[in-house]
Amino acid sequence: MVSGYGMEGGLKKSRSCDIIIAGAGLAGFSLLYRAMQAGHWKDLTIIVVDKCTTSDRPTKNWSFWKRSTGPFDHLICKSWNNLSFFTNSGVRKDLDLNGYSYHTIKSQDFYTHCRAYLMGCKNISFIDDEILTITTEDVQCFLDTASHSLTSTYLFNSIYTKPRLEAETQYFLQHFKGLLIKTSQPVLNPEEAYLMDFRTSQEHGTSFFYTLPMAANAVFVEYTIFSKTVIAEREYDEKLSTYLRDVLKVREYEVAEHEYGVIPMTDHIFPRFQGNIINIGSAGGDTRGATGYTFTNMQKTISSILTCWSANGNPFFHSENISLKHKIYDSCLLNVLNSGEYKGNKIFEDLFMRSKASTIFAFLDAESMLLEDVSVIASLKPWAFLKGMTAVLSSRFKSFLR
Template sequence: MEELTADVALVGLGAAGGSLLRALVRDGRARAGRRPLRVVAVEAPSASARRSASRSWCTWGPPGWRYEGDVAARWSRVRVVDGRGGVVEEALDPLEYRLVRSGDFEAAVAACAAGAEGVELRRAEVLEVADGVAGASVRARADDGGELLVRARWALDSRPPALPVPGRGRTVLLQHFRGWRVRTAEPVFDAGAATLMDFRVPQPARGTAFGYVLPTSAREALVEYTEFSRQPLTRARYEEALRAYLRGALGVGEFEVLEAESGVIPMTDVPFEPRAGRSVFRIGAAGGAVRPSTGYAFSAVQRQVDAVVAALAVGEVPVPPVPHRRRHLLMDAVVLRALDSGTVRGSELFPELFRRNGAARVLRFLDGRSTVRDEVRVMASAPRARMLRTVGGLALSAPARRRPAR
């Protein structure tokens, strides 16, 4: 068995682990006394079943972002379409909606690791992350069968949470989707606007469903079918829904599929605890970065990363913060229960939020940067009586116990 020692062990180099590695290198690898920290990152091999396939990450903000070189596309306008075809469209100026493709981001992470002294990247399947009195240990197995043991003062684990979600919560939904990057025979897309939600798709009895369109030209776009519901669909059902959405709502004739992606993201009021032990911490989705009511996480991940790097720079314990305020999580719990119970239809709720508040206020709310005044106005635009019934139901219900996947 090969053994390595480090100040920081990073487990996984997706959005969270990769962002943390890049931040450590950018900030001079926060120092341990007078020397830079030694960092060992362990990422699953490309052929591993645990390694996520190609996927797209989106966020928004002003121009001049820290990952500007990774942006594959950007939009100055966003739109939401209700079930009857009514369109709410708004310019985001001075903000922009951005797309980062995981392959581009991961290539930048690998280049960052390769060019940094004191940073070592290993491709291996992580078998165990263990906490101890003197630090953490990460045990992994490489493709050739050889085992690797990394002993570190701190371990930051960015692997996604197990499904079903372990812990106690009143509502456990999943955001599950399949997307195609398509090229059409005729120009049909408006390349200047991202469609965040298009409800011109059949709605499930509980939860909601919508189309999501990120056009990169008049003839190419990432088109996704997304549901917020309790169970994922089969691949055949996703693709049937995608074809129906492309042909029907979008009016697409001939097209070819260039690439496919899919995913499942927990949307729940189950609390995610970033601290897993004395020296082991979770960052990213398993550390509470996902906004429960929407599934967005990239911006919250950056807040966790900045806090960890700042703590390491002054020799403090690098516990990632829960990046969402308590009041936001409480509001999200109400929205999730309302959708899951069928008390409120997502196809009515979300278009009305954008229509009555404007995109800038709603996006501030979704990003956790809203003021109390913003939040009062957003919640006041929801169906008041039905939301109050939902609040009452939540107060009377006991959290359900979820068992982790075996």
């Protein structure tokens, strides 16, 4: 049915369906794949809209720790049972994982696998186009691209736009460049990864390397910074080559892949539900403010949506995985980082040197009990944490008064 004109002046198609998936990245595809596999949406009509096709997406390596099985375990390309932490002065700590292990999934494997499966589902269709607007009214959702006007009952949105921030909101960026390098000589033990390696200068903010040996002569190294602004590309490159040369002692290598990313680290509260629009992924607040890790939190949100769907026939689950308590902890940490009085590398050093990694992981997965929270917080400087907490409480109080 023809209902209007697209941006190019061509005819615009109108279509209606039960569910729109706006954004077919990690969140959109995870949700749809898991819902279809579980048989929840087999009788519904679904339209997936994304501006990228599988081949033109940037490469991402999604890594996460876990101690139970997950829905995408079959796509894991490498796992590690040994993780280490290095302080800025070079002290190494081998982490006590207590049942946790660390894993990486390559985004291309994920997209290829999900898309192939979903293309085989007759109730799903794909539109490769840029989304221009998403709106909702009563129990209807509307999405427009230059070529299509779509209407649905539910719309799952993972299009991230930087939110309008309150004056007190912290908004750091976790920005990084990673290289997969191949060498003729073995570099590191492929069974041991460095979760955080602070053996680099801290001039640009909290800066560390994330070093994942993928094989005896292939290593993924990522130079990561927590700060308010990104740096020039050559500065990431300089730090990467210095680290490879001076710390890992690698002189000759070829770059097989690279990735660049910017992840928000913020205490902004993202709305989950707006009418029948359900925000998921980074757009729904599934990125942990203190770390930028998203993969695990997002899979838990999807589990909540699907459990609610199966019980009640709707996606409006009640309790968030990252609870208010954990959001306040994140906000505290971001306020402490912002004050600059307790440097990020010292915060992580105190944390990892004094607490068990398994307790930190449970804390960051928002699974920790109050006593574990206290033990994690007690490993940090108490005055800094109290100052951070005061800043959080006063900013929340101010926004409450507005």
